[in-house]
Amino acid sequence: MRGFLRPLFGRRARLRWIHLILGGALAMPYVLVGTVVVGPLTGSDADFSSIVVQLASFAVGLPLAAVTSLFPLTRPLESAAVRWLCGVDADLLADGPARGRAAKSRTAAWFTLHLGLGGIIAGMSLALPPFAAVLIVLPFASELRDPRFGLPAVFEHAWALALAPVAGVASLLALAACAAGAGVLLARWAPALLGPTPEDRLAAAEARAADLAVRNRLARELHDSVGHALSAVTLQASAARRVLDADPEFVREALTAIEETTRRTVGELDAVLGVLRDGDAPGTAPAPTLAADLDGLLRRTRAAGATVTATIGAPLAALPPVLSREAYRIVQEGLTNALKHTGAGVTVTVRAALCAGHLEITVENPVAASARTRPGGGHGLTGIEARVRLLGGTVRAGPADGSWRLRVRLPVTHPSAAPGPPSGPRHPPEERP
Structure with missing residues (x-):
């Protein structure tokens, strides 16, 4: 019943x-x-x-x-x-x-x-x-x-x-x-x-793709900023520990670099996490660019024990903001990979120049015999390729003449980077100490 x-x-x-x-x-x-x-x-x-x-x-x-x-x-x-x-x-x-x-x-x-x-x-x-x-x-x-x-x-x-x-x-x-x-x-x-309807499914798919693109961009920002900071801080602390009694001045510089690196990274982390929080506005920390922080990036990398030589043949202040920001992350990731896979005593050469309407960036360091690759590889080169692809550029990375060379070519007049300076002859190079 x-x-x-x-x-x-x-x-x-x-x-x-x-x-x-x-x-x-x-x-x-x-x-x-x-x-x-x-x-x-x-x-x-x-x-x-x-x-x-x-x-x-x-x-x-x-x-x-x-x-x-x-x-x-x-x-x-x-x-x-x-x-x-x-x-x-x-x-x-x-x-x-x-x-x-x-x-x-x-x-x-x-x-x-x-x-x-x-x-x-x-x-x-x-x-x-x-x-x-x-x-x-x-x-x-x-x-x-x-x-x-x-x-x-x-x-x-x-x-x-x-x-x-x-x-x-x-x-x-x-x-x-x-x-x-x-x-x-x-x-x-x-x-x-x-x-x-099919139109509804297409709109939902586009919304998911847009959300995924934002999440991938945030993941790249976290990987590049936090990953670089952790690698640099680890090497700076290790170098300071080895010369703690012999060279107090170097230890003082290393601790100062650690403090500066962590404070800056916390600001970047807060800005990225602000986007992820529902109903929360993005953080106020400005995104780093070549014009604003290249010297600081080189100084913090040198504090980790690396020898960095930078040759700049481009007017960094005149670069479009988007291009300058993405180029900064590319240089940062190149330095991070050099520190991570070679060690504190690595010698790194950084070059940036304007040529035929393109910004050319090269990061090169010797390949150490003891260098090891993590199982499954990292996400650094993948992130660089994604940034370069969005700007319509090209990237090459791999061994070259006994060194590891990262070479990136970015169009200055790409729609994502406009407005930018007109293409012209190569800017006279400038040595960054």
């Missing part, structure tokens, strides 16, 4: 019944508007006294409902109601407003169907229970059989009176069956009418 009643009166069936009654409630304003149209045409003073007038008003109101379903909030609200009351998986429904003719047509069809079935089930839910209650108690309440109540003559027979409670219970079961069946139909048709 329980297995028979659960599809009719179970929790899911009750929630879907509520969903239908809500549709009937939403249909009432449209039905009232329909009576304003139908009443004068039929010449009826009591518009709700005739079932024909009621059905005609209902038929006039549904097209009005289809028109109002074009409001942007209709599909999100209907999808939420279907998800919670009809038990439809959220992945099968679209959350955003309907855009495009196909999506709007489907939303209009769904809204009309919901209000149409809801109006019918809501009307039955109002009318049938009182009628069924009268049938159930009719054999036991003689006053209800008074001719003044206008009962059908068939109830004057004993057999009809005896079957009245059965008919009352059957009518309630029929109402529950109609409501359950309508709820199942709506739940089955909801994914087709409220589900995402």
Whole structure:
């Protein structure tokens, strides 16, 4: 018995019944508007006294409902109601407003169907229970059989009176069956009418791609800034420990460089994490550029025990901000790789020059015999390739003449780097101490 009643009166069936009654409630304003149209045409003073007038008003109101379903909030609200009351998986429904003719047509069809079935089930839910209650108690309440109540003559027979409670219970079961069946139909048709269209899927894919691009950019920033800082601080601390008693002045410089490196990296880390926090504005720490911090980057690298020679043949202050920022990260990663894979005593040569409208960057260091590569490789070169690709440049990295050489060529006039200085002859080189 329980297995028979659960599809009719179970929790899911009750929630879907509520969903239908809500549709009937939403249909009432449209039905009232329909009576304003139908009443004068039929010449009826009591518009709700005739079932024909009621059905005609209902038929006039549904097209009005289809028109109002074009409001942007209709599909999100209907999808939420279907998800919670009809038990439809959220992945099968679209959350955003309907855009495009196909999506709007489907939303209009769904809204009309919901209000149409809801109006019918809501009307039955109002009318049938009182009628069924009268049938159930009719054999036991003689006053209800008074001719003044206008009962059908068939109830004057004993057999009809005896079957009245059965008919009352059957009518309630029929109402529950109609409501359950309508709820199942709506739940089955909801994914087709409220589900995402190809345009919705394309927009969602573009949003995911944009979010992934932002996350990848933040990951590169974290890798380059924090990775460089950790490598430099580790080597600076190691070098200071080895000469702690012999060279206090070097130890003092190393500790100063560690303090400066960590303070700057904390500021960059706060700026990046600010973007990741929901509802939080990005940090205020400025992004480092070649013009603003190349000398500081070289000084902190030398404090780790490396010998760095820099030859600059480009007007760093005139470079576009985007190009200067990305070039800084490329130089930083090149120095980090030299420290990480070669050691504190490495000699690194950094060159930057303008040539034929391109900024050419070269970071070169000897290949140590004891250099080791981490299992699976790191992400430094991958990040450099991603930065160079976004700017429309080229990158080459690998052994060359007994050294490890990183060579990057970036267009100064690339759209991502504009506005920039006009292309021209190579700028006279400048030695950075």
